[in-house]
Amino acid sequence: MRRSIALTVGLAVFVLGLWQLGHGAWIDLKAKVAQVLLHRAWTRTLAGEPNAKPWPWADTWPVARLRAPQHQIDLFVLAIANPRTLAFGPALVSEPLEVAAGLIVIAGHRDTHFRFLKDLRPGDEIALEVAGRPTRRYRVTDSEVINARDVKLVESDDSGLVLATCYPFEALLPGGPQRYLVFSERVR
16 A cells, blocks of 8 residues: 555656656747747748737747857847747847837746846947848946846937846745846947
């Protein structure tokens, strides 16, 4: 009887462990597959297709390509920042890029696409490609941790780029109040 209970408990723990491992791998796999589909949609965008969706039921589309060459980062930026779209890549928080002449704010998850933010240092270069426009180049100037409940980013006439993610990077529970911001100024 005890052996039967021990085997049942052991099997349950094993299955739960596999489920947890699979769930974690699924999130990472989904993020990587999404980048392949987003690349295809971006290619159609560059060819002139407006709002080229990466898959038929998508409620977003790539609006820019974000690169940080010193960190081997090449990501597609999505049109609308909400929890559903952020699972697939970083997304635009500020106005659409077609009209954004000022500050551009892009958000991403700390444990997938924007994991690299913790490695950015002042002087690092970031490039932002928007279809039909010259690539905008930015240089990282600073980073800061803020409390999202107390501070709200405001659009400005500044021609900078802010990359935002949750903080701390190694937090066990998502959704805490802190945000990590990387500030960059446009290089003319």
